[in-house]
Amino acid sequence: MTTQATPRTQVNLAGLSRADYKGHNSTLCAGCGHNSISNQIIAALYELNVVPENVVKFSGIGCSSKSPTYFLNRSFGFNGLHGRMPSLALGALFADHTLKGIGISGDGDTASIGMGQFKHVMRRNLPMVYVVENNGVYGLTKGQFSATAEVGLELKRQGVNKYFPVDICMEALVSRASFVARSFAGDPKQVKEIFKAAFSHRGIAVIDIISPCVTFHNKEDSFHSYTWGKEHEIALHDITYVPAREEITVEDFEEGSTREVTLHDGATIVLKKLERDYDPTNIFEALRVLYEAEQNNWLLTGILYVNPDASTIFDMYNLPDTPLNRLPTEKLRPSRESLDQIMEQMKF
Amino acid sequence: MSQLLPASVRDNGTVGDRIVNDFCITFSTVNGSGSATANTILLKSLFRMGIPVNGKNIFPSNIQGLPTWYSIRLSKKGYLARVEMDHLVVAMNPATLATEMKFLVPGGVLFYPDDFKLDIERDDVVLYPMPVKRLVKEADAPQNLRDYMANMVYVGVVAQMLGIDLDVVYQVLDAHFKGKKKAVDSNWQVILAAANWAKENLVKCDPYYVEPMPPLEGYIITEGNVASALGAIYGGVQLTAWYPITPASSLAESVMEYLPSLRTDPDTGKATSVVIQAEDEIAAIGMAVGAGWAGLRAMTSTSGPGISLMAEYLGLAYFAEVPVVVWDVQRVGPSTGLPTRTAQGDLTFVNFISHGDTEYVILLPGNVKECFEFGWKSFDIAERLQTPVLILTDLDLGMNYHISPRFDYPDQPMDRGKVLWEEDLQKILEKLDGKWGRYLDVDGDGIPYRTVPGNRHPASAYFARGTGHDEMTRYSEDPDVWERGLNRLRKKIHNNLHLLPEPVIERLEGAKFAIVGFGSTDPAIQEARDLLAEAGFPTDYMRIRSLPFRDEVCGFLHEYDRTYVVELNRDGQLKQLLTMNFSECGSRLRQVSHIDGMPITANWIKERILLMEGK
Incomplete structure (x- = not known):
């Protein structure tokens, strides 16, 4: 007699299967870099054993901002206004400081209309991952220049771009973001590892991901294309994210060729030296390598800067352990006596 | 000398x-x-x-x-x-x-x-x-x-x-x-x-x-912005996001002044309410909408230029059904206008604010006591109706000292509205065979049940958006779904107008005509009515305290051949809204506009009305 094995779904330490992290089917173009990013977010959160109910998703407007529906169906999400996602996220996360935010934005949403809110959420160090799916073009309105488009880029119906591009990582750095990285949608392994590190970071974590638009902006010689990216990507380091409970095995990382950064929750990012030694805790170095990359026409990827000890906005407020949105009404309305007292004072 | x-x-x-x-x-x-x-x-x-x-x-x-x-x-x-x-x-x-x-x-x-x-x-x-x-x-x-x-x-x-x-x-x-x-x-x-x-x-x-008079027992003296701030605090405000602007700044500043003593949890020593000075009014309303969506009593305070910037977010809050309270301490517009003078010129703007079909609950306090009262009630209304509530005061009411009877402690428990936490959600799922949706009109009153982030029930999450959505929160461009949703939003508010403050109606024997007003003009209108009565023209008076208009407003207007609508704006904005809502009364309404930026006087009202009466 033979017994048939029951098919068993593989689960992570949270007891969840990969399906528990899925979203709806994407309605973006086939081959869009954004879809690849959504898949890596799913993979990263599955591997991190994150409970989806502990995450809240936010986005603005644009192709990028549709993508929060393509992952984590079991997480709350709010697709808000163009360029105004940071303020929405800030208000919402104050309701329950134990939640972790994931914001998905685009280059138009962040670097054009949303530049102000982007920079202010950096200086407030709101604990969330802020992903910019950066393709240098407005996709949803069918192909106009964005503020990250390179000088000289030619688009059908738009002509040639005249203006200097915004470098999102540089803007994040000078606004004192506490975690700044750049990646390339065509390098999914790196996207995943950086996302894991960003998610574990306590503070704002910006990941500028060059994510080619296959429909409106994928010329082979363009900065935001797959071909150009694959040919010009220079990774600062190989990144491995090691959760707090896993030991770092020595054989994987030879002594002298790695640099470790311990994140707030005890997890470690191990940056394996490639051609250069790079200190991701040095903001001047980060700005310098970005400038160098720009001068040399490189797509420089990796974790550019991290300050694991920066105070978050929640450290600046005297918040209770109980999430604010769980406080019972008796904690919210001051006593009758206190009003009597104020009324007495107002007799003068 | x-x-x-x-x-x-x-x-x-x-x-x-x-x-x-x-x-x-x-x-x-x-x-x-x-x-x-x-x-x-x-x-x-x-x-x-x-x-x-x-x-x-x-x-x-x-x-x-x-x-x-x-x-x-x-x-x-x-x-x-x-x-x-x-x-x-x-x-x-x-x-x-x-x-x-x-x-x-x-x-x-x-x-x-x-x-x-x-x-x-x-x-x-x-x-x-x-x-x-x-x-x-x-x-x-x-x-x-x-x-x-x-x-x-x-x-x-x-x-x-x-x-x-x-x-x-x-x-x-x-x-x-x-x-x-x-x-x-x-x-x-x-x-x-x-x-x-x-x-x-x-x-x-x-x-x-000056001679002493019997003590004004039970009276206090304070500014409207302080009263508004206290109202919010006793209403349980949990997040105030704001950007400095005259004449609204002292409202948020008063919240900051009173929070440490009134809203520090004695058990934990922790704050139960936070204030954030945003980078601009767009961010301020954004933070308040985010917080309101996530289950906090959230508000912002501003004046005309800030309200202009908040238009887009208010439309989102209306459509995504997010409770939030917005104070507009009005100053003289248009544009930068006269920042330190008073007006009631934002009424039609806030009534129609944001593109598409929108509608807002608007509260119109007429004195500092009502600033306090509407301050706490606004959160109950916003959370019950899951919609923005705008409160219009003005510089005169907000920044000047007014004497007032003492404020009454809230006489109703807080109404947090139809919020489902884990157990509530489980119950409703069982009741509805698992078919709960964020925008589903379960009770038939137009008000759906909502969950908020932080709810750990695996079925609690939904994706909020400003785009078309069905009852289950799925993106939808279906014509029927769109129409149904938009009509429910209207029903939700109009079915529940009894929650809004009713108009205050005062009558005099033999009144031939009536006066209608709102907000800070009340003392001048009251005095003008005495002057008019002395001159042989007793009047009835209705002070409107909320929009959309309750039925009493319509009933009152029908009683008179002539009703003078007194307001501090050029275009007769309240008269416009009354005419639009009650077109059959439109020809009986007469516009009395005072627009020089100064608080209105009784004598001016009396003279203007007598002139329009042909006297």
């Missing part, structure tokens, strides 16, 4: 009948000279003597150097609106003397520093020179405080000449400086010296007197 008597006194040797507790005194000073303290102390001293008073600050959009005026009206009958003429003027600013003289009544009084070069042609004014510099010098005040102390000279002189009780002045001074002995003493020294000087050197030859 010797004291000059007006012609009437010189000729007849009499001062005329005493005028007691019924006049207006205006202090003309230079902005930034610290006169606010002096004026407030006089105002509050009068209030403590039991005299109904109101103070109006007419100030420039400037930090230092431009002229500013403060008018205190005393009214034994309790009329608290602005009046057009001054009976007494304290002129501390030589640059505006000519202006002051234009508004001083015949037989009026002018107090002025004795080093002013008086260049006035009128001989019907009582002149009281004050040795300001000498008294300040003798008080040995530090150099940097001499300008401030100069104002205390007029406090002392005016108190002495009008008969304001100096003991009361001392009590108010002590309360003002919260008992800080040094500040109290140095100011008191100047006040006392000035009062003594006046007693010995000035001969009273004007008819204006």
Whole structure:
């Protein structure tokens, strides 16, 4: 007699299967870099054993901002206004400081209309991952220049771009973001590892991901294309994210060729030296390598800067352990006596 | 300089009948000279003597150097609106003397520093020179405080000449400086010296007197913005996001002032409410909408230019059904307009704010007590209806001191609306065979149930959006779904208008026509009704306190052939909205627009209505 094995779904330490992290089917173009990013977010959160109910998703407007529906169906999400996602996220996360935010934005949403809110959420160090799916073009309105488009880029119906591009990582750095990285949608392994590190970071974590638009902006010689990216990507380091409970095995990382950064929750990012030694805790170095990359026409990827000890906005407020949105009404309305007292004072 | 008597006194040797507790005194000073303290102390001293008073600050959009005026009206009958003429003027600013003289009544009084070069042609004014510099010098005040102390000279002189009780002045001074002995003493020294000087050197030859009245039991004195802030705090506000703007700043600042004492959890020592100064008004409303969506009682406070910036977010909050409270302390628009003057010019804008079909609950407090009351009620309404609530006050109500009956402690428990936490959600899922959706009208009242982030039930999450969505929150471009959703939003509010404050209706025997108004014009309209009645025109009066209009509004309008709609804007915005809603009454409504940026007066209303009546 033979017994048939029951098919068993593989689960992570949270007891969840990969399906528990899925979203709806994407309605973006086939081959869009954004879809690849959504898949890596799913993979990263599955591997991190994150409970989806502990995450809240936010986005603005644009192709990028549709993508929060393509992952984590079991997480709350709010697709808000163009360029105004940071303020929405800030208000919402104050309701329950134990939640972790994931914001998905685009280059138009962040670097054009949303530049102000982007920079202010950096200086407030709101604990969330802020992903910019950066393709240098407005996709949803069918192909106009964005503020990250390179000088000289030619688009059908738009002509040639005249203006200097915004470098999102540089803007994040000078606004004192506490975690700044750049990646390339065509390098999914790196996207995943950086996302894991960003998610574990306590503070704002910006990941500028060059994510080619296959429909409106994928010329082979363009900065935001797959071909150009694959040919010009220079990774600062190989990144491995090691959760707090896993030991770092020595054989994987030879002594002298790695640099470790311990994140707030005890997890470690191990940056394996490639051609250069790079200190991701040095903001001047980060700005310098970005400038160098720009001068040399490189797509420089990796974790550019991290300050694991920066105070978050929640450290600046005297918040209770109980999430604010769980406080019972008796904690919210001051006593009758206190009003009597104020009324007495107002007799003068 | 010797004291000059007006012609009437010189000729007849009499001062005329005493005028007691019924006049207006205006202090003309230079902005930034610290006169606010002096004026407030006089105002509050009068209030403590039991005299109904109101103070109006007419100030420039400037930090230092431009002229500013403060008018205190005393009214034994309790009329608290602005009046057009001054009976007494304290002129501390030589640059505006000519202006002051234009508004001083015949037989009026002018107090002025004795080093002013008086260049006035009128001989019907009582002149009281004050040795300001000498008294300040003798008080040995530090150099940097001499300008401030100069104002205390007029406090002392005016108190002495009008008969304001100096003991009361001392009590108010002590309360003002919260008992800080040094500040109290140095100011008191100047006040006392000035009062003594006046007693010995000035001969009273004007008819204006202050006399104590029975105490105003159960009354307080405060500013609307403080009342609004307290209302929010007693309403359980948990997140206030704001951006500085005149005349709304003191609302959020008052929230900050009172939170530590009122909203620190005694058990944990932790804050139960946070305030965030945003980078602009778009971010401020964004934070408030995010917080409201996530289950906090959230608000922002601003004025016209800020409201303009908040338009897009308010449309999102309306459509995504997010509770949030927005205070608009109105100033004069359009554009930057007159930032330090008062108006009711935002009414139609906020009523229609944001693109597409929208509709908002708007509350219109008419006094500081209602600022407090609507402050806490607004959160109950916003959370019950899952929609933005806008509260319109104005500079006059918000920034000036008003006397008021004490505020009543909220008489209803907080209504957090249809929020589902884990167990509630489980129950409703069982009841509905698992078919719960965020925008599903389960109860048939148009109000769906909502979950908020932080709910750990695996079925709690949904994706909020400003794009088309069905009852289950899925993106949808289906024509029927869209129409159904938009109609439910309308039903949700219109089915529940009983939650909004009803209009206040007051009637007089034999009224031939009616007056309608809202907000800060109430004291002037009340007084105008008395003036009109004295002239033989008794009126009925409806003060509207909320939009969309309740049925009572329509009923009232139908009763009269003529209804005068009094408001502080050029285009008759309330009249427009009434005409739009009750077109059958449109031709019976008459527009009474007051648009110069100053608080409206009873006399102006009376004259305008009589003119329109053809009298």
